Amino acid sequence: MSQPSRIAERMDAIAPFHVMDLLARARRMERDGRSIVHMEIGEPDFPTPGPIIAAGRQALAEGRTHYTPALGLPALREAIASYYATRYGVEIDPDRVVVTPGASGALHLLLAVLVDPGRKVLLSDPGYPCNRHLVRLVDGVPVSIPVEAEGGYQLGPAHIAAYWDAQTVAAMVASPSNPTGTILGQAELSDLAKAVFARDGHLIVDEIYHGLVYGPHPPTALSVSDDIFVINSFSKYFGMTGWRLGWLIAPQAYIPALDRLAQNLFLAAPTPAQYAALSAFGNETMAIMEARRAEFQQRRDYLLPALRKIGFAIDAEPAGAFYLYAKASRFTDDSFTLANRLLDEVGVAVTPGIDFGTHRAHEYLRFAYTTTMPKLEEGVARLAAFLK
Amino acid sequence: MSQPSRIAERMDAIAPFHVMDLLARARRMERDGRSIVHMEIGEPDFPTPGPIIAAGRQALAEGRTHYTPALGLPALREAIASYYATRYGVEIDPDRVVVTPGASGALHLLLAVLVDPGRKVLLSDPGYPCNRHLVRLVDGVPVSIPVEAEGGYQLGPAHIAAYWDAQTVAAMVASPSNPTGTILGQAELSDLAKAVFARDGHLIVDEIYHGLVYGPHPPTALSVSDDIFVINSFSKYFGMTGWRLGWLIAPQAYIPALDRLAQNLFLAAPTPAQYAALSAFGNETMAIMEARRAEFQQRRDYLLPALRKIGFAIDAEPAGAFYLYAKASRFTDDSFTLANRLLDEVGVAVTPGIDFGTHRAHEYLRFAYTTTMPKLEEGVARLAAFLK
Numbered sequence: 001m002s003q004p005s006r007i008a009e010r011m012d013a014i015a016p017f018h019v020m021d022l023l024a025r026a027r028r029m030e031r032d033g034r035s036i037v038h039m040e041i042g043e044p045d046f047p048t049p050g051p052i053i054a055a056g057r058q059a060l061a062e063g064r065t066h067y068t069p070a071l072g073l074p075a076l077r078e079a080i081a082s083y084y085a086t087r088y089g090v091e092i093d094p095d096r097v098v099v100t101p102g103a104s105g106a107l108h109l110l111l112a113v114l115v116d117p118g119r120k121v122l123l124s125d126p127g128y129p130c131n132r133h134l135v136r137l138v139d140g141v142p143v144s145i146p147v148e149a150e151g152g153y154q155l156g157p158a159h160i161a162a163y164w165d166a167q168t169v170a171a172m173v174a175s176p177s178n179p180t181g182t183i184l185g186q187a188e189l190s191d192l193a194k195a196v197f198a199r200d201g202h203l204i205v206d207e208i209y210h211g212l213v214y215g216p217h218p219p220t221a222l223s224v225s226d227d228i229f230v231i232n233s234f235s236k237y238f239g240m241t242g243w244r245l246g247w248l249i250a251p252q253a254y255i256p257a258l259d260r261l262a263q264n265l266f267l268a269a270p271t272p273a274q275y276a277a278l279s280a281f282g283n284e285t286m287a288i289m290e291a292r293r294a295e296f297q298q299r300r301d302y303l304l305p306a307l308r309k310i311g312f313a314i315d316a317e318p319a320g321a322f323y324l325y326a327k328a329s330r331f332t333d334d335s336f337t338l339a340n341r342l343l344d345e346v347g348v349a350v351t352p353g354i355d356f357g358t359h360r361a362h363e364y365l366r367f368a369y370t371t372t373m374p375k376l377e378e379g380v381a382r383l384a385a386f387l388k
Numbered sequence: 389m390s391q392p393s394r395i396a397e398r399m400d401a402i403a404p405f406h407v408m409d410l411l412a413r414a415r416r417m418e419r420d421g422r423s424i425v426h427m428e429i430g431e432p433d434f435p436t437p438g439p440i441i442a443a444g445r446q447a448l449a450e451g452r453t454h455y456t457p458a459l460g461l462p463a464l465r466e467a468i469a470s471y472y473a474t475r476y477g478v479e480i481d482p483d484r485v486v487v488t489p490g491a492s493g494a495l496h497l498l499l500a501v502l503v504d505p506g507r508k509v510l511l512s513d514p515g516y517p518c519n520r521h522l523v524r525l526v527d528g529v530p531v532s533i534p535v536e537a538e539g540g541y542q543l544g545p546a547h548i549a550a551y552w553d554a555q556t557v558a559a560m561v562a563s564p565s566n567p568t569g570t571i572l573g574q575a576e577l578s579d580l581a582k583a584v585f586a587r588d589g590h591l592i593v594d595e596i597y598h599g600l601v602y603g604p605h606p607p608t609a610l611s612v613s614d615d616i617f618v619i620n621s622f623s624k625y626f627g628m629t630g631w632r633l634g635w636l637i638a639p640q641a642y643i644p645a646l647d648r649l650a651q652n653l654f655l656a657a658p659t660p661a662q663y664a665a666l667s668a669f670g671n672e673t674m675a676i677m678e679a680r681r682a683e684f685q686q687r688r689d690y691l692l693p694a695l696r697k698i699g700f701a702i703d704a705e706p707a708g709a710f711y712l713y714a715k716a717s718r719f720t721d722d723s724f725t726l727a728n729r730l731l732d733e734v735g736v737a738v739t740p741g742i743d744f745g746t747h748r749a750h751e752y753l754r755f756a757y758t759t760t761m762p763k764l765e766e767g768v769a770r771l772a773a774f775l776k
Contacts, residue, residue: 006557006588008504008526011645014652047451056660057445063435065630101489101632104654116396117505117527133652138396139505139527169394200394242453242659244489244632257395260404264521266492270658271630272444 013136017129019351022339026349037379039367040349042178044322048239048276049288056243056276064275070262071255072099072247073274080247083281088220096226096249098258101269103208103233103246108134109265110229110248113257114202115140115169122163122171124155125357126325126364128178128206143168146359149315152182153325157195164199171196174206175218176320179356179366181209183218183319190224197227204229208246211237211289213320214297227251234273236321237289238280243273296322299369299376306380307367310387324367325353331387335365346382401524405517407739410727414737425767427755428737430566432684432710436627436664437676444631444664452663458650459643460487460635461662468635471669476608484614484637486646489657491596491621491634496522497653498617498636501645502590503528503557510551510559512543513745514713514752516566516594531556534747537703540570541713545583552587559584562594563606564708567744567754569597571606571707578612585615592617596634599625599677601708602685615639622661624709625677626668631661684710687757687764694768695755698775712755713741719775723753734770 019040026036047053071077077097084092100106107130115121117139123132125144132142145163147153155173164171173192175184184192189205196203205221207230221228233246246269250258262268279285303324308314312326332338339352353364369376407428414424435441459465465485472480488494495518503509505527511520513532520530533551535541543561552559561580563572572580577593584591593609595618609616621634634657638646650656667673691712696702700714720726727740741752757764 006590007501007642007645010504011501011649014648016648017651020651043455048448048453053448053451053453057448060436060441060445060448063441065436065441065628067431067629101654101658104652108653112525113395113399116398130652137500137649137653138525202394240453241455242656244654244656244658254395257399260402261399261525263405263408264402264492264518265496265525266489266632268630268632270489270632270661272660273658 010136010139014133015129018336018355022343022349022351026343029347034347036347036349037375037382038349038371039369039379040351041368041370043241043370044236044239044292045370045372046239046292048243049285051279051282051285052238052240052276055279056272059272059275064271066271068268068271068274070268071259072097072269076274076278079278079281084220084222088223090220090223092222092249093252095255096252098248098250098255098262099269099274100246100248100262101266102235102244103206103231104130104134105266105269106231106246106248107131108137109258109261110204110231110250111135111138111140112265113254113261118167120165120168122155122160122168124153124173124177125359126153126179126353126361127356128174129355129357131172141167144357144359152316153177153180154182154184154188155192156188157191160192160195160199164201168199168201170202170204172204172206176209176213178209178321179323179351180316180325181318181321181323182316183213186219186224189219189221193225193228202229204231206231208233209236209321212293212296212322214300215319218320222249234277234280238277239289239292240273240277243270243276245269245273245277296369299373300324302373303367303369303376303380310380310384322369324369326365326367327363328365329363333362335362339365342383342386346386348379348382398524398527402521403517406724406743410731410737410739414731417735422735424735424737425763425770426737426759427757427767428739429756429758431629431758432624432627432680433758433760434627434680436631437673439667439670439673440626440628440664443667444660447660447663452659454659456656456659456662458656459647460485460657464662464666467666467669472608472610476611478608478611480610480637481640483643484640486636486638486643486650487657487662488634488636488650489654490623490632491594491619492518492522493654493657494619494634494636495519496525497646497649498592498619498638499523499526499528500649500653501642506555508553508556510543510548510556512541512561512565513747514541514567514741514749515745516562517743517745519560529555532745532747540704541565541568542570542572542576543580544576545579548580548583548587552589556587556589558590558592560592560594564597564601566597566709567711567739568704568713569706569709569711570704571601574607574612577607577609581613581616590617592619594619596621597624597709600681600684600710602688603707606708610637622665622668626665627677627680628661628665631658631664633657633661633665684757687761688712690761691755691757691764691768698768698772710757712757714753714755715751716753717751721750723750727753730771730774734774736767736770
């Protein structure tokens with residue numbers, strides 16, 4: 001009864017992350033005794049802060065292991081709403097907060113509610129590749145718009161005007177952006193929202209790297225309009241990647257549909273993670289997060305000039321996240337091959353530009369500063385020696 | 389800049405769970421001081437077993453909070469494969485195990501890989517409603533096939549022959565089934581697989597209530613063929629609902645696509661849950677689970693004749709899960725209204741048949757024995773008094 005394999009066509013559009021193969025190869029090299037400097041990993045090297053761990057352990061000891069409501073623990077939805085008031089001075093009704101299994105869960109849920117098959121969603125290229133794949137997964141059409149350093153690698157009203165058509169239903173931006181680390185200010189968010197809303201479209205803003213910024217804190221898009229969909233996560237700033245916990249702030253009118261779909265799609269976000277996250281906004285945790293932010297800033301402040309000195313061009317000032325998107329065109333016209341050579345020949349793992357799109361992707365490498373200062377210095381020394 | 393709400397058409401097909409409204413109303417009544425007997429809840433009343441809790445707490449103390457590989461912790465994939473060897477005598481390559489955020493995550497991932505837009509998936513009516521909604525979510529077409537007590541409320545080869553057409557790509561069954569508790573034996577699974585494979589289709593078997601059976605243990609569908617897709621979960625038998633952890637066993641040829649999509653769809657299952665689940669298969673945990681199974685059996689052995697005595701008809705012997713699907717046609721031709729009256733008038737919460745489909749749904753109620761014996765006895769007494 002052996003069966004031939006038959007796979008849905010949408011899978012053709014879902015590219016593998018090249019960095020996963022590279023990471024797997026780097027791990028094998030490490031097992032073989034090679035020293036590897038990891039600058040490819042999109043995950044903070046810090047563990048979850050102690051108070052969150054303690055709250056998670058306490059919740060387990062108390063037997064908090066049953067399902068929560070699909071939209072999340074009421075106390076957590078209130079805590080998230082309060083966070084917007086204290087951090088951003090923005091009032092959010094807790095009823096508008098949807099707690100999700102990671103930001104991926106939030107975006108997938110949202111796209112399923114907003115995007116009919118064949119409808120288009122505008123995205124930046126370069127951009128986080130899962131976003132366009134999640135559009136494909138609901139059989140929408142991701143429209144990758146080439147963005148340049150001059151515009152901070154971000155979509156602006158001119159892009160919306162040029163690419164929006166009758167099939168387009170939404171535009172999505174990320175601030176701070178992965179892979180570029182660039183942010184959108186209040187005026188830029190407002191101009192974007194006007195351009196999208198003038199076309200009766202939805203604006204989705206990914207703020208999962210909020211908090212990890214190295215200058216003035218950017219505003220949340222919710223300070224521009226309550227009609228913007230904002231996605232955030234406990235993964236990056238709060239150091240809770242493996243717990244799989246994120247959230248979505250949506251206009252009130254969409255909450256019943258999001259609730260109904262969440263009940264079917266994932267029932268609820270993980271319960272231990274939700275109880276643990278109740279401790280994420282306390283003063284003790286925030287002090288830890290701020291110390292980590294300072295550490296990330298120190299790394300960025302070291303790595304940015306160091307890479308420039310070697311000969312990489314970093315044209316748009318990265319103000320957040322933990323990435324530098326560096327033009328390597330002085331060294332190669334094929335950054336994928338360069339990334340592989342860097343790993344093989346000097347044991348430095350970085351992510352090739354093609355993981356983030358196709359626009360000039362072969363010119364770029366992404367450096368993640370998710371490792372310690374001594375490791376970064378070692379990596380830079382190896383790069384300098386190899387590329388000189 | 390206020391926006392009108394626009395929601396994707398697929399949401400029209402995603403019905404709310406009526407039981408959620410009923411549950412919310414029951415909770416409000418309890419807050420107002422009413423005594424409610426809950427026989428609507430599809431979740432074990434037991435907490436997660438101690439050894440699993442302890443392992444979860446230990447993992448947190450050790451800082452196991454980063455992402456795992458998308459397919460799951462290698463040690464957990466091996467433990468799941470070993471479980472098939474010890475419990476079922478079936479050899480499974482650990483490479484074929486995909487660890488997922490709950491069985492919902494497993495089914496959604498699988499349907500996205502198997503079902504192109506417009507393609508059909510055969511399902512039983514009555515059946516677990518999320519299944520048809522998840523088919524809709526990938527823009528497939530769920531074909532709900534009326535099933536009768538005589539066939540154990542299960543799909544058989546005759547249904548496959550009658551309903552399969554050129555657009556059909558898969559059939560899905562559950563054993564034990566929700567809401568009927570009926571199971572499929574080796575011969576039935578084999579006949580189904582032959583019928584589906586003869587049409588070059590996929591067979592998906594939901595085994596999330598495996599372990600919770602009150603007679604001979606049914607075989608896993610994997611003992612029939614390695615080409616069957618089997619979904620299972622730590623939620624029900626292992627008492628880990630809120631942790632959101634399940635798994636999928638797939639033929640080897642599908643693993644690369646499942647891996648690629650899992651990376652995009654949810655990155656990985658929750659890390660603390662995966663470490664905790666490493667303790668699920670130990671002797672100490674299994675002894676706890678078996679004691680709970682005995683408790684569920686005692687409840688079923690009480691409730692089944694008690695409901696029949698009142699006048700409910702339970703025509704197909706429920707041999708697993710924790711549900712009784714009872715025909716209430718002696719009392720009503722509108723079980724939804726009856727469910728609401730039972731809650732309002734005697735404080736007994738049950739799930740109306742319409743949550744599980746449309747076929748004769750108005751004749752049926754689902755009773756969950758996820759509460760204690762004294763509560764069940766109280767519920768039966770109230771039902772008897774009300775319906776006499």
